[in-house]
Amino acid sequence: MTCSLGSYAQSAEDKGLAIAKERKLRDSGWGDSTGEMSMILRNAQGDEVERKMRLKSLEITNDGDKALTIFDQPLDVKGTAFLSFSHAIEPDDQWMYLPKLSKVKRIRSRNKSGPFMGSEFAFEDMSSFEIEKYTFKYLRDATFDGQASFVLEQVPTDNDSGYSKQIIWVDKQHYRLLKAEFYDRKDSLLKELVNYEFTLYLDKYWRPMRTEMFNEQNGKSTELVIHQINFNTGLSDNDFNQGTLKNVR
């Protein structure tokens, strides 16, 4: 009796971790990518505003990815660039280039929970998925949008995370993240993310062309639309340092 209960409890964590590892594995080896995307911010009233940006990403083995975001719209922040080195455990390194000042400013902030560009996506939502950032627990099987899925609970290991836990739906066939529920530090449901229009790249990597993040507490939402993605464009470490921020185009 005790032995079987122990086995069951152990298998929930082990199974959760195994699924997370498989998910990570299937999205490994993509190298580098560039993309054009928009963020459409909506308030509870239905007003909306659009932000346009370009994104360059570099996959780093054994650590988080590097990302360079270049803002194109609104116009008065055009040319502003945001450089982020994700880390599995340590706080991310972040810099911003302000073209009006012609200066690179380091953002020395421990927070992960802040909103990215005023949107409903937090910094931690935008940085790369790393196994070490969470503990995992398999909850159950479920069907989401007609797709057989695993439902997992993942708990951030970083105290500066804005979340107490996330409930995620991962489809069984391709191990893509279909849906996520984010719970705030009061254990209240805060946000809900749903990915749409998955597209296959390089016969291996799935990317959602559209993502919606809905804030359940204040009625605001953000839609992330990817207009274009290109893989293996020849980016390297040299494209992701403070010096090159000044020369981004």
Place this chain on the structure above:
Amino acid sequence: MNNSWLNFSVNRPKTVIIIGFMLIIVTALGAKNLYFRGDYKVFFEDSNPQLMAFEEMQQTFSKNDGASIIIAPKSGNVFTLQTLTLVHEMTEEAKQTPLSNRVDSLTNFQHTWAEDDDMIVEDLVYDLADLDPERFAYIRNVALNEPNLVNQLISPKGDVTVINVSVNLPDGDLTAEVNKITASVKALTDKYKLKYPEHDFYHTGVVLMNYSFASFAERDFTTIVPFMFLTIIVIMWLLLKTAVGTFSTVVVITSSIAATMGIAGWLGMFMSTATVNVPTMVMTLAVADCIHVISTMLYAMRQGKDKKQALIYSLSLNKIPIFITSATTGVGFLTLNFAAVPILADLGNLTAVGVIFACVFSLTILPALIMVLPMKQLPKQLSNSKLGNTERFGEWVIAHHKRILPFTLVLTAIAIGFSFKNELNDVPTAYFDKSTEFRQSTDFQQKHLSGMINLDFSIFTNEDSGINKPQTLQQIEAFSQWLSAQPEIDHVSTITNTFKRLNKNMHGDDPDYYLLPNDRELAAQYLLLYEMSLPYGLDLTNQLDMNKSATRVMTMVKNLGSKELTALESKAQQWFLTNAPNLKLTVASPGLMFAHIGEANMASMLKGTLVALILISCLLVFALKSFKLGVISLLPNLLPAGIGFGIWGIYSGEVNLGLSVVLSMTLGIIVDDTVHFLSKYRHARMAGNDAEQSVRYAFASVGRALWITTLVLATGFSILMLSPFALNSDMGMLTSIIIVVALAVDFLFLPPFLMAFDKKNTKQELIHE
């Protein structure tokens, strides 16, 4: 047989009781559908401009209803290891408050400074391990020089600090949520009171005020209001000296209220802060109706009639005036449908229904119950043995009427003059007596920091990223400085403070650069850098909209009345017309919304009730079948309120939300006194008596009932004065005053007036008719 339908109650009492109660029960069952709505929306029509402005602000920026925890170390210094540790820990735990979306405190203030070529954004007190005397001095210096903090989260002397919890209250009835939030905040404070006993804690904020309103109203409703009802019953019993009559009256009161609330439930109405008064209003007239029937019956029994004959006599004499009183009062209450406040229409409609029920039940169920229940025969009293006290008083009035009339006229004129000293004004925090915890907290806050009323100004550029334009920033800064200079305002939070700090940080913390950026793109990029550094819950969405086209300047206002608040709003609008005509300003906050609705409500209630009283007098022209008496009835109908408010003008001078309900509360009894006296008077006149004889008859037949009614109700309402909740205690006091004044007017003013101005003999009048 004119009285055949009324005699039915006397001849077939058990049938009347059975049928009556079956109908009452069926009607009363609707009450199970009732629910209470205590939210602000019930006061407003959807098109109300203040509500629309407030909701627009709520949608554009994040909500900032809140609860404040005020912390006062006994040491008098917030910047110590112990106190900062307390604030730091408490801030973290306050994030667990239900529905909270933001917690602001001294320790988590997002402080910015320059370090080498970097700008650092970090909690003012991030790591408790770093604290040492040098660090305390640094923190103190930053806090006491930061305009976004002083008077908001830290007192100028550094002896008191605040933790503000912003909550995201849902639409609709907030009672459950307010209770949950309040319980959570108080539990948090209790915990830290034990852990850090060298500190005093206080609670203020809109949530705490809502909680206090609800809990005091509920407490009064379960203690003082029942005590009032009990007092009314006991005094009625003592004065009428009949247990059966008193019991029957209680049955009529209960049935009237139950049936009325049942109708409300069946019609899908909800209870609100206005309609909770309906039972009391219905009770008032039910008491009056029943006392008339019983008093006249007892009079007849003392004349030698048996119970049945006495009841028939009483009903034949009282049915017309009781019906007239109820019908005219009901019509009067229906005029509240013209009020600007939707729940007042409900109040009017329900009370109109209620007074009709009271009328029907007092003419049917009351006599039926009295017939069925045992009642001892009263000792016979010879008609000429001696005059009762009321009759003797009547004789005195008659004997001295030539002097009493001018005396009462002068007194009336003086009192009405004082009624103009009253001002419509609502000071929410003053609703709570100084002995209450909430009032002590708000007074402490006002003394050390600021009032607890927030007034928010939204500035719209209607232009993408319009806030970042240097010209706009200069205008916002000038407006913020103007606000800071207003004596009513204790604190201003404005985005321009942040811009100036960022500009300084970007120039190596050079104090000469504590200026607004002079370039639009520079401002936008500063803002983006800052925004990207802020943690969840401490972002700028409470101050800026998504598009950076609008900003909210948040102020803390002294605990003022509605007049000062609306005046401040007008001044601000005027400032914008003069200094920033290209920008649009809206002013909104719960406090301002209630300031406007309070004024609209009070004006509507006062006007509506006065119109009702005048309308009732017009109806009396037909009901009494005498144009002259109808016109004369205007005076005893209008004077009690005028004189009552004159006395209030001397005593207080402030008319708040609760007092606007007083005229409605007393309308029924005022009309009752007038109608019964005049109808008895007219009855005697029609019988061929002169004015003097008719006055004597009116005193003899209805005088006792009138003063019993007055004493019963005035004493009952005066019980409300025991409440520490001004909404109820002021209402109780003024209601008692007006009820007593109404009797005085009908006994001292009306009879001499009639004797002076109604001298034509009846036959001549009959010819004219």
